[in-house]
């Protein structure tokens with residue numbers, strides 16, 4: 001366990017609509033620590049609470065019990081200090097703003113002067129390899145390019161942490177694999193800590209330094225699996241026996257848990 005984790009989750013439980021007949025316990029007793037610079041994927045069956053856990057970390061919904069600390073602060077303070085950025089399945093760009101003006105929006109909200117905003121935005125568009133699209137509008141870009149803009153926007157204020165909720169889930173397979181490679185390059189350039197929600201075992205193994213496997217509802221942590229494949233990972237990584245072995249190990253962790261639940 002990391003000594004001074006950048007993310008610390010202690011005893012988090014989440015109940016929706018408590019005390020009503022629509023009450024749902026989405027998460028139970030989650031303890032998790034994540035060290036600076038890790039790339040951690042949350043993996044588990046649909047409805048196990050992956051998004052809910054991410055949303056609790058990102059101060060989008062409060063836990064019913066337990067606590068979260070980000071960079072030593074409460075999620076609300078970390079949000080104010082722009083310690084984290086967030087990317088969702090839909091890029092969520094503002095259609096009436098150019099790419100440049102989408103990316104600079106968090107800096108504008110933070111009151112950063114125009115010249116500095118423009119310089120930072122240019123650097124971010126270089127990072128995601130879209131420098132020539134600064135003046136385009138979102139509708140002029142492919143889905144994959146829109147997601148790159150969303151990543152540039154999430155990183156524009158230099159957050160220490162990047163929360164990603166199935167950010168590549170809407171892309172076709174080829175685009176998705178390409179963006180996985182790009183995401184690892186961006187992660188290695190920025191050294192941001194990434195927490196990534198996905199349904200895909202292959203995606204989790206390719207990207208992550210560690211995979212946290214969650215059990216069906218109520219979501220609990222069933223396993224934490226280190227992915228010791230060396231970085232940088234490339235198309236060749238996908239052909240290695242060690243890659244397939246890790247996929248099998250993760251699949252068995254998921255399957256074992258499902259069988260145990262079925263037997264219960």
Ligand SMILES: Nc1ncnc2c1ncn2[C@@H]1O[C@H](COP(=O)(O)OP(=O)(O)OP(=O)(O)O)[C@@H](O)[C@H]1O
Pocket residue numbers: 016017024025026044045046047048049050051052053199217
């Ligand atoms: N706002 C809400 N009100 C009531 N129940 C909710 C709410 N949000 C989520 N839930 C329930 O909490 C459980 C966990 O949902 P969550 O979206 O976190 O799961 P998930 O693992 O991310 O699922 P998926 O992989 O399908 O996106 C589900 O049973 C869901 O129906």
